[in-house]
Amino acid sequence: MFDTLTKAPGDKILALMGEYAADSRSDKIDLGVGVYKDEQGTTPIMSSVKKAEQRILAAGKTKTYLGIAGNKGYGAAVLDLAIADAVDRSRVRIAQAPGGTGSLWVLMQLVNRARPGATIWLSDPTWPNHNPIAENAGLKVAVYPYFDTETRGVKFAEMLAALDKLGKDDVVLLHGCCHNPTGANLTNAQWDQVATSLARTGALPLIDLAYLGFGDGLLEDSYGTRKVIASVPEALIAFSGSKNFGLYRERIGAAIVIARDEAQADIVNSQMLNVIRSSYSQPPDHGAEIIRVILEDKELRAEWETELNAMRARMIGLRAKLSDAIRQRSNSKDFDFIAAHRGMFSLLGLPNSVVEHLKATNGVYMIGDSRINVAGIPEDRVGDLADALLAAIK
Numbered sequence: 571m572f573d574t575l576t577k578a579p580g581d582k583i584l585a586l587m588g589e590y591a592a593d594s595r596s597d598k599i600d601l602g603v604g605v606y607k608d609e610q611g612t613t614p615i616m617s618s619v620k621k622a623e624q625r626i627l628a629a630g631k632t633k634t635y636l637g638i639a640g641n642k643g644y645g646a647a648v649l650d651l652a653i654a655d656a657v658d659r660s661r662v663r664i665a666q667a668p669g670g671t672g673s674l675w676v677l678m679q680l681v682n683r684a685r686p687g688a689t690i691w692l693s694d695p696t697w698p699n700h701n702p703i704a705e706n707a708g709l710k711v712a713v714y715p716y717f718d719t720e721t722r723g724v725k726f727a728e729m730l731a732a733l734d735k736l737g738k739d740d741v742v743l744l745h746g747c748c749h750n751p752t753g754a755n756l757t758n759a760q761w762d763q764v765a766t767s768l769a770r771t772g773a774l775p776l777i778d779l780a781y782l783g784f785g786d787g788l789l790e791d792s793y794g795t796r797k798v799i800a801s802v803p804e805a806l807i808a809f810s811g812s813k814n815f816g817l818y819r820e821r822i823g824a825a826i827v828i829a830r831d832e833a834q835a836d837i838v839n840s841q842m843l844n845v846i847r848s849s850y851s852q853p854p855d856h857g858a859e860i861i862r863v864i865l866e867d868k869e870l871r872a873e874w875e876t877e878l879n880a881m882r883a884r885m886i887g888l889r890a891k892l893s894d895a896i897r898q899r900s901n902s903k904d905f906d907f908i909a910a911h912r913g914m915f916s917l918l919g920l921p922n923s924v925v926e927h928l929k930a931t932n933g934v935y936m937i938g939d940s941r942i943n944v945a946g947i948p949e950d951r952v953g954d955l956a957d958a959l960l961a962a963i964k
């Protein structure tokens with residue numbers, strides 16, 4: 571049977587996790603996989619999450635099946651968080667899914683049922699898993715211009731010109747906030763223009779909302795999502811609770827559909843639930859129940875928001891510290907973009923040879939395209955990192 575197979579390519583982000591773990595150097599620095607790290611370099615369980623888990627353990631009475639769409643309270647709470655009152659809820663359907671990846675997978679399968687082999691447009695560059703999920707779903711992949719390697723900002727005029735040429739059978743994957751891998755994001759005024767373009771062309775937006783709250787704040791980070799869905803008749807959103815609730819291994823996300831009207835929403839929802847039932851049947855509950863308990867309880871929600879705000883502030887602080895340290899040492903503003911970027915990542919724009927050199931010589935691990943996870947920068951090693959970067963690019 572299996573003699574027809576050849577080895578599949580590995581995932582570069584997860585492969586780097588393994589390489590880092592196997593490196594015995596005590597002064598190694600992990601700027602690779604996108605997990606939040608605190609000052610001690612650990613990825614802690616949030617205190618609000620621990621408290622929710624204790625409540626769940628004490629109150630739990632059953633482990634019976636949840637149903638295909640998942641935890642209903644979770645779904646309602648996620649919609650309040652991600653889209654608020656941007657569109658009438660009669661047009662909205664949500665299905666809990668395993669992580670942001672599972673949500674993307676469900677939504678892309680759904681698109682392929684509606685328009686087999688449709689083209690999905692991804693930003694150049696994008697999270698490396700977008701492409702395989704889309705191809706596995708049967709979609710064709712194309713790219714639109716996004717990152718300007720000179721300014722390390724968004725090539726907005728080129729991006730918009732590409733979006734303006736799309737048609738109603740196209741799908742556009744947009745990063746709702748905290749662009750992965752670049753860290754370069756659209757301004758609110760640019761989101762307004764993107765929304766106008768999509769409303770005119772009829773292309774279907776699929777918004778990947780994996781880092782809500784990691785950029786400028788919960789409300790600020792959902793501006794683009796709310797603006798786009800309020801402007802177009804149909805839209806898709808893939809939500810993730812991995813980062814903002816620190817629930818990575820619980821695999822908790824949600825696939826959200828905004829349809830033209832209530833009747834169409836019911837039809838699309840039936841197809842979405844059919845996709846889920848014929849693949850993993852139903853979602854697991856634990857991560858969803860944690861998020862439901864937190865978001866429905868005033869005190870736990872306040873505690874979670876305080877924790878989330880602290881994580882965001884720490885990442886913004888680390889961005890400023892690293893760009894300051896590089897500016898002081900090099901007397902140049904070449905890396906000031908790190909402070910201007912938002913979210914967990916910045917794409918440094920370094921050649922792969924420099925990335926490999928930093929790994930081999932300094933034990934500094936970043937993704938091969940020179941994406942760094944700013945949360946991984948050790949507070950007391952910012953100067954060392956600046957020195958290593960500057961030495962490597964000399």
Ligand code: LMR
Nearest residue numbers: 583602603604605697750
């Ligand atoms: C990342 O981009 O590092 C994260 O989203 C983790 C992953 O699954 O790739």
